[in-house]
Amino acid sequence: MSSPTIKHQLLTQFARLGKALSHPNRLELLEFLAQGPRGVDELAGVSGLSVANTSQHLQQLRQSGLVESRRQGQRVYYQLAGDDVVSLMDALRRVARQHLPDVDMLVRDHLDPRDAMEPVPLDQLLARIRNGEVTVVDVRPEAEFRAGHLPGALNIPLEELETRLTQIDPEREVIAYCRGPYCVLAYDAVYRLRERGYRARRMEDGYPEWKTAGMPVEETG
Amino acid sequence: MSSPTIKHQLLTQFARLGKALSHPNRLELLEFLAQGPRGVDELAGVSGLSVANTSQHLQQLRQSGLVESRRQGQRVYYQLAGDDVVSLMDALRRVARQHLPDVDMLVRDHLDPRDAMEPVPLDQLLARIRNGEVTVVDVRPEAEFRAGHLPGALNIPLEELETRLTQIDPEREVIAYCRGPYCVLAYDAVYRLRERGYRARRMEDGYPEWKTAGMPVEETG
DNA sequence: CTATCATTCAATTGATCTATTGATTCTTGA
DNA sequence: TCAAGAATCAATAGATCAATTGAATGATAG
Structure with a gap:
């Protein structure tokens, strides 16, 4: 030594x-x-x-x-x-999902079934936002939305989803996101929107990952 | 919730x-x-x-x-x-280096000074190995070398470095590597080789990272 | 300067973690 | 079948950690 x-x-x-x-x-x-x-x-x-x-x-x-x-x-x-802390947590989650049977089971049983609809990768989404093809819905509580969100995103906290459905154009595809890859809010939102006939998908990962990836955000400072 | x-x-x-x-x-x-x-x-x-x-x-x-x-x-x-475990440990080391002052101090005081010579990135090294430009020296114990090493690498455990100097061509650049980015063996080897006038540099990271990156290896077994 | 709110500190109890020790299981070779 | 080596198990004492409680600090408004 x-x-x-x-x-x-x-x-x-x-x-x-x-x-x-x-x-x-x-x-x-x-x-x-x-x-x-x-x-x-x-x-x-x-x-x-x-x-x-x-x-x-x-x-x-x-x-x-x-x-x-x-x-x-x-x-x-x-x-x-720093951003490297987010990366560290991502690595932790990835390893857990890959090698801990319990985690895989939890995700599979409670999250994946609602997610047969494949999530939208970050980079593809940016282009579609700029083209105005999609409605981006942020389902986090208002306080978190105010602190920062995707450009042009519509803030509809999950509890208000049913009452504010009229604000969403049924013709355009809806992309929901929330806090991160294992945040259940977005899953729930997609699930409920699909129940009502919307074409809804979930954004891969959440706001922190979006921001970390260097994508544009709107922040209230 | x-x-x-x-x-x-x-x-x-x-x-x-x-x-x-x-x-x-x-x-x-x-x-x-x-x-x-x-x-x-x-x-x-x-x-x-x-x-x-x-x-x-x-x-x-x-x-x-x-x-x-x-x-x-x-x-x-x-x-x-799996390889994701190596990634997780890398993320851990990176965060520690970045945000724990003690770690940065330890690395700076004991490892970096010997490393003013910049380490060689993995991808550049592969090309130079194939061109035969460099002598690659694996300074880990023989048992670890036998389990797997870089193509064409010469195994000289650190203790034997002084006695086997004759096996190294003084005209060619020497690239030393060992177990990983914070393994001191390679630092020591580069330091001692430079003391004797060799053009020695350290490979960035170690054998596990090399293998994880999908680079070619020679394995016994 | 005092009252109040947000946060931190200090001390306690119960729980969990670690290294050591010695016994036990599992496999191979005689 | 038996003996020996490799690894694991079980039990212990000492150390560390977590949540609660109540007191103490630090900043602001009146």
């Missing part, structure tokens, strides 16, 4: 990252943060955790280098440390 | 993967396994762990889906579950 000490130090550091990814609550927080910066209470709200607990998990994430925080007024905003 | 149960189940499964990556010894085992299949006692030997401990870590890795095992005779061989 040329330098076991350095090697071990490096491995210990890498393991810190793994530890950060080893708790479901932290992974959920990372998924929310992939949407964009969020405050602590906001994150506590959507994840159903106590504020103190959320804060502690976020600090672990910060110490592991996955997220950063900045203070703005009396609240603290957390955000992913 | 459309289906919190499924979501939570998925996150829990993803967390299993993170847990597998949360201990330095397991990461080290994964790095060795990235070289190719290995027996338990072999892994225990190179990692310095007891056989029982090694076995238990390997079983955790297997349960997390990262590695597979098969019995051959009286010994059990473990191997990575």
Whole structure:
């Protein structure tokens, strides 16, 4: 061994990252943060955790280098440390899907059946948006939509889908998207739209991946 | 929340993967396994762990889906579950390097100074090997070399480097490689060769990445 | 300066993880 | 069938981690 000490130090550091990814609550927080910066209470709200607990998990994430925080007024905003964190989570999901039978089963049983309709790849979609061929529907809650969305997207949170169907042209194809590849919102939306006769498909991946891929977005700053 | 149960189940499964990556010894085992299949006692030997401990870590890795095992005779061989596992580890290293100051410091202080010489990218190297322009030196132990190596590579384990210098043509450029991007063996080799006046450079990444990239290899067996 | 809100800290308990030890299973060769 | 090597299993003690609780900090509005 040329330098076991350095090697071990490096491995210990890498393991810190793994530890950060080893708790479901932290992974959920990372998924929310992939949407964009969020405050602590906001994150506590959507994840159903106590504020103190959320804060502690976020600090672990910060110490592991996955997220950063900045203070703005009396609240603290957390955000992913970089796009490579999104890539890391993608790699994690891909391996899980590929090699954990339980994951494959969950996805197959609960998500895939609704998705016999193949998802639309990002790059193809951009061209069709510019041609005005499709109606892009963002089914996330309004707050997330406001923080950033696809160009020309129509925001219809899932709960309002039935009541706002009239806003969607039945002649044009509908592309729904939400938070990410395993976000069920878009699946649900496509499912319900198809039930009503719309030609609906799901966008492959979600908003964070779209943005990470360098595609144009509309942001409210 | 459309289906919190499924979501939570998925996150829990993803967390299993993170847990597998949360201990330095397991990461080290994964790095060795990235070289190719290995027996338990072999892994225990190179990692310095007891056989029982090694076995238990390997079983955790297997349960997390990262590695597979098969019995051959009286010994059990473990191997990575797929190339996506290598990608996952790459993503992990990249994020660590980017966002953990300690890692960047370690790499900068101990590895980078020896590497002012820029590493050779994989794709460029292949062409130069075929032209016969370079001497490719594999500095890993002989056992690992035998399991698989770059086409035409010369195996000179680091300890034997000084005694076998005569086998290297001083006129041709030397490209050294070993186990991976953070393997210190190749750094050491380049450093020592340069001390003696050779034109030596390091291959970017190591044998596992080369093989994963679909490049040609020579395998025994 | 005080009251209030958002966040963090500190301390506790119960749960999970790790390395070691010694016994056990499984396979091969005699 | 028996003995030996390889790997796993089972049980233990020490360490680390997670969620809760209540107190403490930091920033803003009045």
